[in-house]
Amino acid sequence: MSKFWNPLIKQLEPYVPGEQLDDPAIIKLNTNENPFPPSPKVLKAIQEESVKLQLYPSPTVDELREEIGSFFSLKKEQVFVGNGSDEVLAFSFMTFFEPGKTIKYPDITYSFYPAFAKLYQLDVEEVALEDDFSLPVEAFFQSEGGVIFPNPNAPSSLYVKIEAIEEILKNNPDQVVIIDEAYVDFAEASAVSLIDSYPNLLVVQTLSKSRSLAGLRVGLALGHPDLIEGLNRAKDSFNSYTMDRLAIVGAIEAFKDTAYFEKTKQEIIAVREYFRQELEKRNFYVLPSQTNFVLASPSDMEAEKLFTQLKQEGFLIRYFNQPKLENYVRISIGTQEQMSKLLDAIDRIIKK
Amino acid sequence: MSKFWNPLIKQLEPYVPGEQLDDPAIIKLNTNENPFPPSPKVLKAIQEESVKLQLYPSPTVDELREEIGSFFSLKKEQVFVGNGSDEVLAFSFMTFFEPGKTIKYPDITYSFYPAFAKLYQLDVEEVALEDDFSLPVEAFFQSEGGVIFPNPNAPSSLYVKIEAIEEILKNNPDQVVIIDEAYVDFAEASAVSLIDSYPNLLVVQTLSKSRSLAGLRVGLALGHPDLIEGLNRAKDSFNSYTMDRLAIVGAIEAFKDTAYFEKTKQEIIAVREYFRQELEKRNFYVLPSQTNFVLASPSDMEAEKLFTQLKQEGFLIRYFNQPKLENYVRISIGTQEQMSKLLDAIDRIIKK
Numbered sequence: 001m002s003k004f005w006n007p008l009i010k011q012l013e014p015y016v017p018g019e020q021l022d023d024p025a026i027i028k029l030n031t032n033e034n035p036f037p038p039s040p041k042v043l044k045a046i047q048e049e050s051v052k053l054q055l056y057p058s059p060t061v062d063e064l065r066e067e068i069g070s071f072f073s074l075k076k077e078q079v080f081v082g083n084g085s086d087e088v089l090a091f092s093f094m095t096f097f098e099p100g101k102t103i104k105y106p107d108i109t110y111s112f113y114p115a116f117a118k119l120y121q122l123d124v125e126e127v128a129l130e131d132d133f134s135l136p137v138e139a140f141f142q143s144e145g146g147v148i149f150p151n152p153n154a155p156s157s158l159y160v161k162i163e164a165i166e167e168i169l170k171n172n173p174d175q176v177v178i179i180d181e182a183y184v185d186f187a188e189a190s191a192v193s194l195i196d197s198y199p200n201l202l203v204v205q206t207l208s209k210s211r212s213l214a215g216l217r218v219g220l221a222l223g224h225p226d227l228i229e230g231l232n233r234a235k236d237s238f239n240s241y242t243m244d245r246l247a248i249v250g251a252i253e254a255f256k257d258t259a260y261f262e263k264t265k266q267e268i269i270a271v272r273e274y275f276r277q278e279l280e281k282r283n284f285y286v287l288p289s290q291t292n293f294v295l296a297s298p299s300d301m302e303a304e305k306l307f308t309q310l311k312q313e314g315f316l317i318r319y320f321n322q323p324k325l326e327n328y329v330r331i332s333i334g335t336q337e338q339m340s341k342l343l344d345a346i347d348r349i350i351k352k
Numbered sequence: 353m354s355k356f357w358n359p360l361i362k363q364l365e366p367y368v369p370g371e372q373l374d375d376p377a378i379i380k381l382n383t384n385e386n387p388f389p390p391s392p393k394v395l396k397a398i399q400e401e402s403v404k405l406q407l408y409p410s411p412t413v414d415e416l417r418e419e420i421g422s423f424f425s426l427k428k429e430q431v432f433v434g435n436g437s438d439e440v441l442a443f444s445f446m447t448f449f450e451p452g453k454t455i456k457y458p459d460i461t462y463s464f465y466p467a468f469a470k471l472y473q474l475d476v477e478e479v480a481l482e483d484d485f486s487l488p489v490e491a492f493f494q495s496e497g498g499v500i501f502p503n504p505n506a507p508s509s510l511y512v513k514i515e516a517i518e519e520i521l522k523n524n525p526d527q528v529v530i531i532d533e534a535y536v537d538f539a540e541a542s543a544v545s546l547i548d549s550y551p552n553l554l555v556v557q558t559l560s561k562s563r564s565l566a567g568l569r570v571g572l573a574l575g576h577p578d579l580i581e582g583l584n585r586a587k588d589s590f591n592s593y594t595m596d597r598l599a600i601v602g603a604i605e606a607f608k609d610t611a612y613f614e615k616t617k618q619e620i621i622a623v624r625e626y627f628r629q630e631l632e633k634r635n636f637y638v639l640p641s642q643t644n645f646v647l648a649s650p651s652d653m654e655a656e657k658l659f660t661q662l663k664q665e666g667f668l669i670r671y672f673n674q675p676k677l678e679n680y681v682r683i684s685i686g687t688q689e690q691m692s693k694l695l696d697a698i699d700r701i702i703k704k
Contacts, residue, residue: 007450047402057566208408217409
């Protein structure tokens, strides 16, 4: 604490990200990164653009917003882009939620939401998930100040059907409902199809997972032009140039190269299903994931012990020391080879 | 206006950046960009790093903070980095200023400050500059909530001596004084030398001007570890990964390549002095700039007319349609060749 911090800063509870180690000897399956590099076209575009770095980027980022719009069959005015989906979420909380009007999100969810709530001094109702981690849809009806949840949820990996999301939208006509689709490319369908029918829907996505660009920091929001205009007002009062030139051209190519996107995505889904089956053979309870990770509970040992012993073997996975999750570990889906090696390590540990 | 915007967003007055055109036919001297490309070492580092973009960057950015610390003879704990100095300023306003305690900044200054003030709902005293645009130092003593000004100031281009800054620091012992040094590398000296003596001093700098990286978005703040910790609390409640991998490695190389930095900086200062003399020969009043731009007033024609006619000739400079600045234009310093061409165009326009 410092006398120079204002009261807002003193009461914050900042987010703590998963460990980011640059040690190539470790197999890193703890932050849901994509095991494949970005599309070669992304790398080429970045290299070509780098000679222009003395010039400011476009503050309105029209070219990227048009490319994303065209991918989703939306107009540029329905697309907001930012420095990772965390920043997009930060601007969304800033713009659509307000102190004194209670918002709702699940009790087990992305752990950045409580940090945003502290930052914007929001009142929150944490809606308890069912015992099987499924979302109690009706509990999100008639919110006072708005709704946010990830779909698929993290760390549960579970997906909520579009029909249920539509019910939540219908039952919050005067509040913004934010669907945080960080993992949606590994799932059944996006809520983007509802945008033209529901002016209160904001869909947030990221290029960090399915497009192999966690290191480039690009996120986006899709919704009614009024919502996008609100986000741009917030952005332009905070930082006009949130996206650098390399992020802009890299993201454009990532959306253009649909073949690479489809191929790597399908590979990850295939490895996920293989890995799930292998864990089940080893008596793990595995939630039916629609993401690029699994939440799994070992029957034959403590989850925390598994986490610790895998770390000693050179595998980094995630353990959440919090209620309802004590018996689970979250494991990102890597390559087939990485997951085979992980299974071998699990076998060695279980046999001990 | 949308019913979905909260009251905060409705009252904002967002910043409007200078025109960013990608037309290579235009000589762009309106946003104080560096006419030289980044160091070749920066480009090489970016290219090498791009193959790792599927992995998250470091959330604490230790390596870059150490490199910057070593450049300024400070510790890593005295260095904060962010996505351009605009974002660093946004976090600084968020952390050190508070509603109800009036802050002070000059009436003619960086036009993002009023946008930040609206965003954080701050009370502001806009201190009038003297008629010659110099800073009335004593008017910044005993602020209620803190002080911020650029040094050198923009768009005046004028520099305040370190001794005067020290007086302002002494006379605001319980408030944070932010010195926004976007242009300081073209000036006499930085206030960084005062950091170890004044725990209330925060110095903000950018890589956009003197290091040719406007397109990469890297800014920094230097100060007492308590101030830096406060900024990190704010950042980690908003966006843990504000800097992408390419920005981090590019910025490290930009600080390492001191030879390139010195050479390009000296060249710009030399061209500035040449250009000032040439303008004076043409009856312009030119403020004694310590930046990479000049604020100049033509005697023989209206400033706005000069701006408009230069635009027609393919030269983009900046005109501010606001009190005290009606008779001035702001011109960024480009290469010797660009400034010669600009002078030829000015000659043609004046003779008409």
